Amino acid sequence: MFEISTQTVQMASLLISILALAFAVWLYTWVKSQPSSNARIAEIGEYIRQGANTFLKREYLILARFTAVAGVLIVLLLPKPIWNTNNISENIFMAVSYVFGTVLSALAGKIGIQIATIANIKAAEAATKGVKPSFMTGFRGGAVMGMAVVGTSLLGVTLVIWLVGDASAVLGFSFGASSLALFAKAGGGIFTKTADISADLVGKVELGIEEDDPRNPAVIADNVGDNVGDVAGMGADLFDSNVASMSAALVMATSLGGIAGKNVAMVFIYAAIGLLSSIIGVATARIGEKGDPSKALNTSTYVTTGIYAVLTALSTYIFGLEWRIWGATAIGLIVGTIIGITSDYFTNDAKPIVQAVANASKSGPAFTILSGFSYGLISALPALIGIAVTSLAAYYICDPLGPGYGMFGISMSAVGMLSIVGMIISNDAYGPIVDNARGLAEMGGLGEKVIAIADELDSAGNTVKAVTKGFSIGAAGLTVIALLGAFMSEVNTAAAELGLETISHFDIMNPAVFFGLIVGIAIPAVFSAMLMLGVDKNAQRMVEEIHRQWESIPGLKEGKEGVKPDYDKCIDIATTGSLKELIPAGLTAIIATIVVGFIGGVSAIGGFLTGNIASGLLLALLMSNAGGLWDNSKKYVEAGNCGGKGSPAHKAAVVGDTVGDPFKDTAGPSINTQITVVSLVASLLSTLFLLYSLF
Template sequence: MFDISTQAVQIVSIVISVLSLGVAAWLYKWVKSQPSSNARIAEIGKYIQQGANTFLKREYLILARFTGIAAILILILLPKPIWTTGNISENVFMAISYIFGTVLSALAGKIGIQVATIANIKAAEAATKGVKPSFMAGFRGGAVMGMAVVGSSLLGVTLVLMLIGDASAVLGFSFGASSLALFAKAGGGIFTKTADISADLVGKVELGMEEDDPRNPAVIADNVGDNVGDVAGMGADLFDSNVASMSAALVMATTLGGLTGKNVIMVFVYAAIGLLSSIIGVATARIGEKGDPSRALNSSTYVTTGIYAVLTALATYLFGLEWRIWGATAIGLIVGTIIGITSDYFTNDTKPIVHAVADASKSGPAFTILSGFSYGLLSALPSLVGIAVTALLAYNICDPLGTGYGMFGISMSALGMLSIVGMIISNDAYGPIVDNARGLAEMGGLGEKVIAITDDLDSAGNTVKAVTKGFAISAAGLTVIALLGAFMSEVNTAAKELGIQGVANFDIMNPTVFFGLIIGISIPAVFSAMLMLGVNKNAQRMVAEIHRQWETIPGLKEGKKDVKPDYDKCIDIATTGSLQELIPAGVIAILSTIVVGFIGGVSAIGGFLTGNIASGLLLALLMSNAGGLWDNSKKYVEAGNCGGKGSPAHKAAVVGDTVGDPFKDTAGPSLNTQITVVSLVSSLLSTLFLLYSIF
């Protein structure tokens, strides 16, 4: 047994974070050094890079204004209204922590775009040499994102707690990460699906084109969208989830045993080991010359999971940590893996459910939608049961340790589920990189053999993306249950200082709690509708623009040499529309929380969060899995099954994929960020809700 201090474990966390950032830098240099000499691919790759960076710059300028306004409000109101506190420094530190969180989250997105728009070119050209080099270029490009995001999130949380010494400031840092992630994921999701739907509907359904035919004016915008939605948006999203899980655990850990107690040590030890395990997992990822990309991605995830389980058990023994809490963490890790496997069953194009939806497509698009939506609903059950069982087991394993330890156990199970998030992000970012590589291979005229290789890599990316989204949503579910516990901790701490009654639980028979519950259930549906309507409106504008170009640019339809569509116009439509739509949905989610809090106080917020969590998780899982299922059903038909390309089944499957696009890449993955944001807003404003409410 060895004694370890909080300061020592925080220093080790910083060292591992810096190591992770060093690995990211090495991987970036490796990807950049891979050969690329095709002038046409370089030209198209530059279009994609410029479009992605232009969108990100315009999005971040809008979000910088939002951040500035929010920081001023935080300075005035949090953790206590400035006119009621004699210590203004707490408010200053909270505002600085918030800004720091937004900056690191934005940086995560920027790093992802930077590497993805290089890795796509390298992966496309590497495919001329076979599956292995192309896979390695795509995976290592994604791993840059994984290492950078998790390294910076652990570094940020550690520095905030070390320098400020207040777990509430960590909540401020987490809110900064979450609020930026909410808008980045929503904006990127609207952009990418606007372009994807438009390109598919006009190119494939109307004109019978191939997926990435360079005559299609929306094709570059589609490739840009893969980067701003699935790379920058998902990077910010998982950065937020990782920070939120650590924040919830740290708030409860400090409530139970202070800033220097064993509980805080456990949070940092397990989080640091998670990052170290991901570094080892990324370093050992390999594929044979004729290997299966899906198997390679999944096996590296399982290796990382095994390493984490062994190292955390060893650390628990060596440092004399609590085995019950290790048990809660291990349950989160195991159930996360099981949830990933069930998501794979519903979305993998080698499994029977995808085949069933493809077969239903032979009878027309109505049957594609009905079957896919139904299986999407069914797919939510295993994940929701997994979350429920994890929460129940973690609570009961840790509850005998004393009051408050049950909820702390749930927060540690969320930390366990997200412990290998470095590997999860690496797998997730791989998807859009190889998707872009497939488009570049077709537009660069690299031939059918190369396109077939990139198709295989893309199919593996789609399957793994469905798994990682299920994993991320489930982890967010546990995290927000833990944040509900953090909210109660914050309320009771504030109530004690104010000398008033705290809360022990939220009784749904209480009309105030029930009021909050019903409103909370409705918000994820409203939020999803606003995002998908944004995609709908924007896609209609782009479809009209594609038709205009086909009718007015001579020689475009025939594919005459040197005749190019106006790609920039479609990129501009996607950018302008998504930036107009991204703020309202996020603001509605935040404002509804504040309104409910000032009407019904902390009891109403308890009900609101409970409803929001339950409704948000169901919708997020339904939409992510149904979308992945429709996408891979389309790919299964395109591989020559159920009539193949151009058949009625293919046209129906494309319609299904079009409906699934905003499900899986706009609303679905944005919902887990939405439920995290409202939970953090509730915790941060808990004192105000205690002091000022109508009922």
């Protein structure tokens, strides 16, 4: 057995973070060095790059103003009101940590956009040489994002703890990451689905043209949307989840043994090993000349999972760490993989559920919607059971270690589930890259054989995206249960300082708790509705614009050489509309938390968080899985089944897909960020809720 200090562990975490960032630079250089010579693809790729960067610039300017206002409020109020504290530096450190979190989260999104808009061009042209070179280009492009996101998140948390020496400041850092992720995911989701729905409905259903036909004015906006929603938004989302899981674990570890205790060291050891495992998994990922892309992606995930399990067990033995806590971490890791497999069963077009919905589409769009929605509801059950079993098992495995260790066990199971997030992000970012590559191959006229290869890669990306969404929602579920424990720790710390009674549970028969519970249940539904209504309003404007261009631009219908639609107009509609809609939904969730806290105090907030977690997880799983199910049902029909393209089943399946688009790419994945944000707001404001509440 070797004794190891927290400072040594933090130094190792910093070194592994730097290694991951260096590996990301190497991957970026490798992707950029791949050949590309098609002038038409380069031109369209530049349209996509400019559109994505323009959106990101305008979005970040809006979010910078929000960050500035929030930063000032934090200085005034957190962790204690400035007029009630003798140590103003704590408030300043909290505000600096918050701004640092938003900056790193924004940087993760920017890095993702930079690589994705290069990798899509390279992957499209690599498809002319076969599946292997195109897959490796798309996967390594996604891996740049994976390494950058997890490298910066571990780096950020380690630096905050090292420089500030206070786990509560990490909650400020996490809130910065979460608040930016909430708006980035919502804004990107509204943009991408505005364009996707408009392009699909008008192009495929009304005009009968291909998905990526360059005559469709919305087609470039659709490709831009893949980047701002599925790359930048998703990167910020998983950056947030990873930071939030570490923050909750660190807050509880500190309450159990101080900032220099073995529990804090364990959090850093396991998180650093997770990043190291992902580096190894990405570096060793391979595919044969005629290999199966889905199998290659899944194999890489399983290899990374195995490496993590072995390395954490070795470190537990070598450094004399607590095996019970390792057990809780391992359960989280295993159940995360199982949740991914169940998501795959409900969303993979090689499985019976997707085929059943495709067959139902032969009877019309009503049956597409009914069957898909019903299977979406059923699909939530395995994941919710997985989260429930994990939290129960982790609690009871660690509870014998002493008071507080049960909740710490749950927080470590969340760390375990998110341990391989570097590989998960690599797989997820691969999806939009190869999706764009498929569009570029068609618009660049590379031929049917190349388009078929790109389609195969895109289909694997869709399946893996559904798996990673299920995984990230499951991980968010465990994380927010852990954040509920962190909230109790923060409340009890503040209560002890103020000489007030501490809390050990939330009694549902307490009227304040029940009041918070009912309001908390409603918020994810209202939040989702606001985002989807934003897509609805925006898409209607874009559909009108597509019709206007199709009718008014001479030669566009006929595809005359030199005649192009006004792509920029559609990009502007999607950008303006999404930026207008993203703030209200996020503020509604944050303001509701604050109002409940000042009305019912910490007891009401306990109920509010519980209700928000329960309904949020159900809705997120339903919408993500139903959306993926409808998407792949459409692709199953387009592959020549149930009548193929142009058939009644195809038109019904396209309607199902357009309903599923805002489900799976706007509201669904934004809910897990919303429940994280309100949990962090509750923890940060716990002292204020103790001091000032109506009841």
